[in-house]
Amino acid sequence: MSGVRRAAGRPKIGDLATSDVVVRLRTPEGRDEWLYCHSGVLAAGSRYFADRLSDDWPTCQILGSRYCVEVHCQELDLSPHVTALRLLYAAEPCSRFGVRGALGVLQAAAHLACPRVAAACVDYLESAPWDEADEEEILRTIPCLGPQYECVLARLRPIDPAPVAGILLSAFRHATSTRSPPQELKSAAQEQLEYMLTEDDDAPLLAFDDDIVRSQVKDCVAALLSRFSGFTSSILMEQGEAPLGHGDAEVQQELHSLVSDISWVCQILSKLEMMKCVVVYWIGVSSDVVEAVDKACGGIGCLKTRLKVIEVSAKVLEAIAFGNIVLPTEKRCGAVNVWIGFARRTKPLVGHPEHDDDDGDAEAPKINLDSEVWQSLESAIVSIVLTLPSNSQADILSDWLQSKHAKYPDLTEAFEVWCYRSKAAKRRLSFLSHANRVS
Structure with a gap:
């Protein structure tokens, strides 16, 4: 019941009867928005407002006993600043507005020096899934806010060489294995290894210039070639001179798989x-x-x-x-x-x-x-x-x-x-x- 009473007695943004501060948000184009707020809530949650509402800051007294604090926003959209102000009134700031929304609120919270709101946005961004467009927006936004927010970029930072080498060697083993990995994993390993070693706009993820790494790659290739030799030998040892019939699809499929793997290996080794x-x-x-x-x-x-x-x-x-x-x-x-x-x-x-095609299907x-x-x-x-x-x-x-x-x-x-x-x-x-x- 005490928690209910505290919630009931908590001031609400926009309450004209109890507010003692008007916050005027202004855009570079002159568009503005007025919000009726409370100096105690603003000063407690924002260093920006704590400074502006202190006795040391000259203020313009209007609308009776209320003070007006102007906030000049660089963005044309005022909604992130409005949301940041509303979150100052929440018992626990919630930042689940999607990645783009949380980024906007984080920019506003950084501008207004609202540590609790900013922390909530950072926590959300660190845990939320991103698509490629989100990543590009994050890379444009976060570095401009200051080093204290760069923890958001942790998943995008370059990885240390040691784990990269371990991952690529493990992937190479899957990519050159014949039966142990699922086909989906094998195909993914081949595709991603080829991508990571390709020189495009970005440098290759890893250069195999370490003798130990190169030795392990050679061992994987040697094992693949040995399996291929064993399989072709078994074909040649089959009795009879005639080619295998179309019914022996398993042999043909295995042969195709091995040759395809060798073709892929040639691309990587080159x-x-x-x-x-x-x-x-x-x-x-x-x-x-x-x-x-x-x-x-x-x-x-x-x-x-x-x-x-x-x-x-x-x-x-x-x-x-x-x-x-x-x-x-x-x-x-x-x-x-x-x-x-x-x-x-x-x-x-x-x-x-x-x-x-016995039916003569032209298609x-x-x-x-x-x-x-x-x-x-x-x-x-x-x-x-x-x-x-x-x-x-x-x-x-x-x-x-x-x-x-x-x-x-x-x-x-x-x-x-x-x-x-x-x-x-x-x-x-x-x-x-x-x-x-x-x-």
Whole structure:
């Protein structure tokens, strides 16, 4: 009952009969609003009003015994200041007006030096969920209010490197695992790792320049490649020469998942300048990969997997073509021969429906690959061919010219360079013969 009596005796804002102060809120454009208030409530809750209502501050006495205190607001909207004044009358200030509303009230409370109201707004902002627009508004507003309010920015501050490394390594393990994580977690880990390591308007979240971190990344990649080798070996060990049928969907799905993971790993490792481990492995197993894919994915129903293999091969051969990874001549020659043949057989399948459709559904989805991937693979093959000895080039070009699929890859550039080099070889290297005679 005593609490009820106290509440009943508490003054109310706007009570003309009991108010002794008029607060006049004014905007830069001259718009104003008058509020009938109580000097005791204002002085107790606001240092601004405590100063303005003290005997040391000259005031203008109007409306009988009431004092008028003018408050000049920088914002055109007066409602946050009105709300802040109303909260001075509340037993416990409530700031649950949404993030934007609480920010406005916090600005008004900071302007009027109302610590209880400001604290209530800060507590709300720290605990409320934000969307992207809220975050941008908070970043524009909070730093202008003073360091005492920067605790609101805690969730937006840069994180220490140690936990970042731990999170990214854990995410990398999920991203390269085959069965342990749910597919949603695996996809999220791959997507976010790629985003965090991308150089855009912001710097990458973490540079893998620590030897321990790089070593753990290599271990994860090695485990993935080992699983892939084991799986392709099991396919090749199956009895029979014929490709697996369409009914063996589980094998085809597992193969597609593993190749997709390797393709994703190539994207990440290229950002980290760590492609060598994949390049050396992929070149070493190229023949087995092609044989396993041809066996498991004999029809166009598995074209997605074949195109993923093309993606990986394009990235691997590109790393060799640019000189980032140095391999012996025989390995480069063998890789080019293998992947020219695979690309030659795969390219004509592009554009067919994803699944064989007995009803002849013209709306069946068709599978394709980004034209840039085909172009990068072709460019890499041409560049690598031109690094080979002349006789090796001749063998590759002869096979290419005799093929019915000579349209892809287009080795015309390599053919032209080979013709020029071959014709001019004796003249250009004549100094060697002269040097040999002299010696």
